[in-house]
Amino acid sequence: MTEELAIQLIHGYLDDTLSEEDQLRLRDWLEGSPEHAELFAELTMVHTNVQRLLEVNDLGDSIHTLLKNKNAETGQTIDVGSAIENPPARQDTQDTPPLLDLPEYQRKPAKSRKTRDTSNNAKDDDHHAVLNMLGVRVYQKTVDRTPRQGNARKYLAAALILIAVLLGLFYLNQTPADNEAFVTLAADHGLVWDEDGAQPAVGSRLAPGHYVTKEGIGEILFDRGAKVLLDGPCRFELTNDNELTLHRGKLVARITPGAAKFTVNTPQARVVDLGTEFGVEVSADGSTLAAVFEGKVDLKGHDKNQTATNNVVLSAGWQGVVDHTGSVEPAVTHIPYDHAFTRTLADSYNTLELELSGDVKWNRRAPATVRPERFHTNKFAVVFNERRNVKLAQPLGDVIREPGKYKAHELRDRMKKIKAGSVVDSYLIHFDAARAENTKVKTAHMTIKFPRPILGVIANNKAMFETDKLFKRTGTKYPLTAYGTGVRGIDKGDNADLLTIQPDGQTITLQLSGRHYDHIRVLIDSEPPGAKD
Amino acid sequence: MQDETTNREKAEGMKVESVARRWAGIHPTVLSYVRSMVNRPEDVEDIVQQVAVAILSDNTPRPDERHFNGWVLGIARNRVLKYWRDEKRHRVVMFNTDTIDRVAAYYLDNLPRNSLVIEALEQCMTRLTQRARHLLELRYVRDMKPRDISERLGLSSRGISVTLCRIRESLRACMNERMQNAE
Known part of the structure; x- marks a missing residue:
C-alpha cells in the first residue's frame, strides 16, 4: 500500500467512514512497521489537537456567530483572533440553523444522527469478568455464576488438575535426571560464589540444585539455548533444561528459538518468555520486577499457595511488578532510563576508563531509552558508550574536532570530516533537565576526558539523527524523528550551550543550559596508540 | 544515601x-x-x-x-x-x-513539545479559508460525521471526507513547517 493511500485510510478512520475491508487494510498496514504507527500517531495528533483547540477556544460558536453577522457569502477570511478576544454569546447548538448560506450548498432535510446503543448486557458481563485494569489478558478470580454452573466448573477444574498432574508426572519423566547437567557456566566477570555452596569454574557443567553468588556477574548457557546473566548477589535454583527459579537478586535472559517459553520462577511470580530478552529482579521485600527489552513476556502473579492471581503480557520497553502478595500492580510502566540490569557482559568490562568531573555520571550499563522525559534530572548529565570499533565506510561530515570553544551558531562554519576507513568508538552524552512547573532549570558544567584522541564531536540536531543509525546502541531507544527536527545537539539562544575541545584532543568541557534536552555524540579513535602501521 | x-x-x-x-x-x-x-x-x-x-x-x-x-x-x-x-x-x-x-x-x-505543537497548529488554523473552518466546526464542535455534514450541506459524503482529509493534511504540513522554524 502506498503511503498516500494509507494517509487517506487514516483520515477515514478518524472520521469513522472506513468500510470493514478498509479497516482491515489499515490494520495490516499499521502492523507492518513501527514507522507506520508513528505516522498514524502524527496524523491523529493533528486531528485530536484541532479538536482540542476548537473545544478550548469554543471557536465553533465564535465562527458561527461571526458568519451570521458578517454575511458569509463575501468569502472573507474570518479573523479568528478577534473572535477569541471578543467571544459572542453562546447559542443552543442542538437546534442551530444552517450556518452558511453559500449558494453552492443545496441543503437536504437533515436526518437525526444515529447513536450507538451502548447498553450491552454481554459487554457488561465482560466488564465483570475482566475487571483488572492491567488490560492485557488479566482475569478476575471471582465471577458471578449460578450454583449449577459453579459445580460444573468445580468438576471441570478437578478434572483439569488431575490431567495436569498426570501430564506433569509424564513431563518430569522426560526431563534430565537429577544429576544430569544441562547448563554451562560460560563466562564470569568478578563472580564470587558463596563459600558454603557449589563454586563452579568457568566452563563447568552445572547440575540441578541451588546456587548462591555474593557478587559479580556470571553467564550461564542452557543446552536448549537460553543465555542468562546472573548479577550478584543472587540466589537461584536450576530446575530443568528450560527453567530456573530466582529467589533473590537479578538476571537478564536472552532466548533463542529453541528455548521458547523459557521460564523464570520467583517466590511470587512466573515470568514466561514470549520473545527474546527480558530482565527479572527479586527484591528483599519479595516483590518481582520483570522488564522486557525485546519481544514479550507473560508475567504471572501467584499467592503463597501458588494460586494464580493475575497476569500481564509485557511488550518491549515496559516493565511490571508483582508485589509480595502475588498481585500484579495495576499498571505497567516504561522501563526507566537508569534501570539496573546488566544486559551484556561487555557492559561490565569497560576497560576504557573515562575521567569525569562536574555534573556528569558515567553510565556503564545499556540505557533502555534516551528519549525525552524518560530520564530527566537537574542533577547531572550521563555519558555512556554506544558502539565500539565502527569502521566508517565513507567520510563522516558535520563533526567538529579542532581544539577551541564552540557555540551552536558557530558549528556550521567549523565543520570537519572524519576520513573513510577510520575506526571509531562512540559515546553519547545525554542531559535532560527537569522542566516541570516551578522547577528551576540548572546549567550543568562538566569535563570528560576520553581514553583516546577525539576524532569528531557531533553537536547539531540534524547530524545527531543522521548518525543514530550508525552508532546507536542496540537495545536503547533513541528519539523519534517526528516532524523532521528535534532539539538534540547543543542549544542556541541567549543562554547558549558551550562546548570546548581542550588542547589535549581527548577532553571536552560542556556547559549545558538545560533548556532542552541535549545530546552530544563523541567519536574517539578505537585503536590504541601504536596499533596502527 | x-x-x-x-x-x-x-x-x-x-x-x-x-x-x-x-x-x-x-x-x-x-x-x-x-x-x-x-x-x-x-x-x-x-x-x-x-x-x-x-x-x-x-x-x-x-x-x-x-x-x-x-x-x-x-x-x-x-x-x-x-x-x-x-x-x-x-x-x-x-x-x-x-x-x-x-x-x-x-x-x-512528544510531551515536551506539546505546547509548541499547539501553538503552531493554532497559528495555522488562522490561515484556513472560511469554508475550511466551517467544515472543521461541523466536524469537531458539532461532532458530525461526514455523512451528517453532507446531508446538512447538500454535498456528497465522499466530497466532505476528501475535503476534511485535505484540510488536516494542510494543517499538518503547515504545523511541521512552523515546528521546524521554531526549533
Whole structure:
C-alpha cells in the first residue's frame, strides 16, 4: 500500500467512514512497521489537537456567530483572533440553523444522527469478568455464576488438575535426571560464589540444585539455548533444561528459538518468555520486577499457595511488578532510563576508563531509552558508550574536532570530516533537565576526558539523527524523528550551550543550559596508540 | 544515601495532591491519545474517566514523580487494549498491542513539545479559508460525521471526507513547517 493511500485510510478512520475491508487494510498496514504507527500517531495528533483547540477556544460558536453577522457569502477570511478576544454569546447548538448560506450548498432535510446503543448486557458481563485494569489478558478470580454452573466448573477444574498432574508426572519423566547437567557456566566477570555452596569454574557443567553468588556477574548457557546473566548477589535454583527459579537478586535472559517459553520462577511470580530478552529482579521485600527489552513476556502473579492471581503480557520497553502478595500492580510502566540490569557482559568490562568531573555520571550499563522525559534530572548529565570499533565506510561530515570553544551558531562554519576507513568508538552524552512547573532549570558544567584522541564531536540536531543509525546502541531507544527536527545537539539562544575541545584532543568541557534536552555524540579513535602501521 | 531516599520516595509514591496536579497537566495528552485510538466519542469519555479514577484511587500504588507521565499513559494504554478486546465481538479490531504501544510511546515522547505543537497548529488554523473552518466546526464542535455534514450541506459524503482529509493534511504540513522554524 502506498503511503498516500494509507494517509487517506487514516483520515477515514478518524472520521469513522472506513468500510470493514478498509479497516482491515489499515490494520495490516499499521502492523507492518513501527514507522507506520508513528505516522498514524502524527496524523491523529493533528486531528485530536484541532479538536482540542476548537473545544478550548469554543471557536465553533465564535465562527458561527461571526458568519451570521458578517454575511458569509463575501468569502472573507474570518479573523479568528478577534473572535477569541471578543467571544459572542453562546447559542443552543442542538437546534442551530444552517450556518452558511453559500449558494453552492443545496441543503437536504437533515436526518437525526444515529447513536450507538451502548447498553450491552454481554459487554457488561465482560466488564465483570475482566475487571483488572492491567488490560492485557488479566482475569478476575471471582465471577458471578449460578450454583449449577459453579459445580460444573468445580468438576471441570478437578478434572483439569488431575490431567495436569498426570501430564506433569509424564513431563518430569522426560526431563534430565537429577544429576544430569544441562547448563554451562560460560563466562564470569568478578563472580564470587558463596563459600558454603557449589563454586563452579568457568566452563563447568552445572547440575540441578541451588546456587548462591555474593557478587559479580556470571553467564550461564542452557543446552536448549537460553543465555542468562546472573548479577550478584543472587540466589537461584536450576530446575530443568528450560527453567530456573530466582529467589533473590537479578538476571537478564536472552532466548533463542529453541528455548521458547523459557521460564523464570520467583517466590511470587512466573515470568514466561514470549520473545527474546527480558530482565527479572527479586527484591528483599519479595516483590518481582520483570522488564522486557525485546519481544514479550507473560508475567504471572501467584499467592503463597501458588494460586494464580493475575497476569500481564509485557511488550518491549515496559516493565511490571508483582508485589509480595502475588498481585500484579495495576499498571505497567516504561522501563526507566537508569534501570539496573546488566544486559551484556561487555557492559561490565569497560576497560576504557573515562575521567569525569562536574555534573556528569558515567553510565556503564545499556540505557533502555534516551528519549525525552524518560530520564530527566537537574542533577547531572550521563555519558555512556554506544558502539565500539565502527569502521566508517565513507567520510563522516558535520563533526567538529579542532581544539577551541564552540557555540551552536558557530558549528556550521567549523565543520570537519572524519576520513573513510577510520575506526571509531562512540559515546553519547545525554542531559535532560527537569522542566516541570516551578522547577528551576540548572546549567550543568562538566569535563570528560576520553581514553583516546577525539576524532569528531557531533553537536547539531540534524547530524545527531543522521548518525543514530550508525552508532546507536542496540537495545536503547533513541528519539523519534517526528516532524523532521528535534532539539538534540547543543542549544542556541541567549543562554547558549558551550562546548570546548581542550588542547589535549581527548577532553571536552560542556556547559549545558538545560533548556532542552541535549545530546552530544563523541567519536574517539578505537585503536590504541601504536596499533596502527 | 541518595539511593535510600529514592527508594523511600518510590515506596511511598506520590501524594494525592501531587497526583491531581500532575493529572491536570497530562489530561489533554491522555485525551488526545485515547481519541486517536478510539474513534467513538462516548467511549473516549468513558476510558479517560476510568484512567482518572484509577490514578486517583487510594488503592493504586503510585510511582515516583519522574515516572508519572509514563505511568499514566501506561494506564491509558491498558484501558485502550481492554476496550479493543471488548469490542472484538462487535467489530473489526483496529489495533494490536504493538500499534497501541507505539502510539502511546509517540505521545509520551512528544510531551515536551506539546505546547509548541499547539501553538503552531493554532497559528495555522488562522490561515484556513472560511469554508475550511466551517467544515472543521461541523466536524469537531458539532461532532458530525461526514455523512451528517453532507446531508446538512447538500454535498456528497465522499466530497466532505476528501475535503476534511485535505484540510488536516494542510494543517499538518503547515504545523511541521512552523515546528521546524521554531526549533
